[in-house]
Amino acid sequence: xxxxxxxxxxxxxxYLVIDAATCNGCGQCVIQCPRKALELQTVLMDLExxxxxxxxxxxxxxxxxxxxxxxxxxxxAPCVAACKNNAVRIAWKAR
Amino acid sequence: MSQKxxxxxxxxxxxxxxxxxxxxxxxxxxxxxxGSVGSKAAIMIDGEAYSWAVKRxxxxxxxxxxxxxxxxxxxxxxxxxxxxxTVGTGYxxxxxxxxxxxxxxxxxxxxxxxxxxGPTVRTVLDVGGQDIKAIRIDETGRVTSFLMNDKCAAGTGxxxxxxxxxxxIPIEQIGEVSLKVDKEPEPVSCTCVAFAKTEAMGLLRNxxxxxxxxxxxxxxxxxxxxxxxxRVGLEKELVITGGQCKNVxxxxxxxxxxxxxxxxxxxxxxNGLDPMVAGxxxxxxxxxxxxxxxxxx
Numbered sequence: 195x196x197x198x199x200x201x202x203x204x205x206x207x208x209y210l211v212i213d214a215a216t217c218n219g220c221g222q223c224v225i226q227c228p229r230k231a232l233e234l235q236t237v238l239m240d241l242e243x244x245x246x247x248x249x250x251x252x253x254x255x256x257x258x259x260x261x262x263x264x265x266x267x268x269x270x271a272p273c274v275a276a277c278k279n280n281a282v283r284i285a286w287k288a289r
Numbered sequence: 290m291s292q293k294x295x296x297x298x299x300x301x302x303x304x305x306x307x308x309x310x311x312x313x314x315x316x317x318x319x320x321x322x323x324g325s326v327g328s329k330a331a332i333m334i335d336g337e338a339y340s341w342a343v344k345r346x347x348x349x350x351x352x353x354x355x356x357x358x359x360x361x362x363x364x365x366x367x368x369x370x371x372x373x374x375t376v377g378t379g380y381x382x383x384x385x386x387x388x389x390x391x392x393x394x395x396x397x398x399x400x401x402x403x404x405x406x407g408p409t410v411r412t413v414l415d416v417g418g419q420d421i422k423a424i425r426i427d428e429t430g431r432v433t434s435f436l437m438n439d440k441c442a443a444g445t446g447x448x449x450x451x452x453x454x455x456x457x458i459p460i461e462q463i464g465e466v467s468l469k470v471d472k473e474p475e476p477v478s479c480t481c482v483a484f485a486k487t488e489a490m491g492l493l494r495n496x497x498x499x500x501x502x503x504x505x506x507x508x509x510x511x512x513x514x515x516x517x518x519x520r521v522g523l524e525k526e527l528v529i530t531g532g533q534c535k536n537v538x539x540x541x542x543x544x545x546x547x548x549x550x551x552x553x554x555x556x557x558x559x560n561g562l563d564p565m566v567a568g569x570x571x572x573x574x575x576x577x578x579x580x581x582x583x584x585x586x
Contacts, residue, residue, distance in 0.1 A: 240431075
């Protein structure tokens with residue numbers, strides 16, 4: 195289950211995509227995020243509760259600014275680099 | 290004119306439905322979907338819809354949950370004590386006092402769409418009162434990908450209520466009225482409800498008809514929804530759940546923009562399943578699955 199956090203507005207598209215199926219809940223991305231924008235949340239998958247990385251509620255509507263500092267267009271954001279399972283992806287397209 | 294007549298255009302009809310002829314024995318579960326604008330409750334027996342109710346959400350979520358579930362149980366001869374498992378969902382899901390578990394509305398709408406339209410559904414657009422979700426599902430109703438809308442209540446049911454009120458058109462007719470234009474106007478440039486309202490008032494002052502203004506707003510909304518669908522990727526069949534599934538102006542515009550036909554809303558007024566209640570149906574089905582799983586140990 196791919197969860198898209200973020201939005202598109204007049205200036206571009208800004209999404210952090212977390213694959214809840216491959217995320218193992220290790221929390222490395224949560225530790226590595228310099229803005230403390232991530233946390234582990236419980237998600238129901240196949241009737242099981244599973245801890246999965248998620249963008250904190252308060253950052254979802256300003257992700258362009260929260261994540262902008264990591265220069266996501268280079269795909270070397272700390273959260274992406276920290277994930278051994280490639281469960282974190284950034285889709286960033288400034289117009 | 291009285292106060293009531295001038296402010297009531299946004300009010301949509303609350304209702305409840307019972308199918309007493311459907312059998313009463315079996316595993317009884319409930320789903321309560323407390324949305325930001327509407328609250329829905331569904332009672333299911335062995336995975337078959339038995340009764341449901343739709344109400345406006347008041348200012349008190351636990352209260353709305355209790356009331357809508359009570360209404361769904363009315364005339365069924367059942368009480369809350371008969372419910373083996375209840376799942377709360379929606380915006381106010383943590384405020385459903387009688388729920389055994391709270392589940393996000395994404396999973397519930399996916400399951401509900403699969404229940405209403407069957408296994409061919411792959412893309413669900415849920416247009417709620419306060420947000421829009423584009424959801425991709427597999428043939429079992431499991432979520433494979435989803436996206437919530439951005440920033441604000443732009444392009445949602447609440448926005449439509451605001452426009453119904455501004456243009457003094459009953460909310461049930463708003464879709465049809467928006468289609469009464471010879472030529473589709475340019476969409477309003479702002480989808481933010483507050484700004485769009487300002488823009489609409491400017492257009493009215495410039496001599497635009499109500500129909501044209503409404504068409505421009507509805508088109509802007511539909512374009513935004515199409516954007517969300519494109520983000521998760523459109524795969525047929527596409528269905529629309531939530532209150533706006535009843536807005537023919539939105540549905541037909543999305544079909545035109547995406548060049549796809551939505552599966553039609555079942556004939557819910559007579560005996561079908563209301564797509565607006567999809568989240569509550571899904572919640573009741575997940576409640577059943579969770580109960581059976583717990584029993585199996």
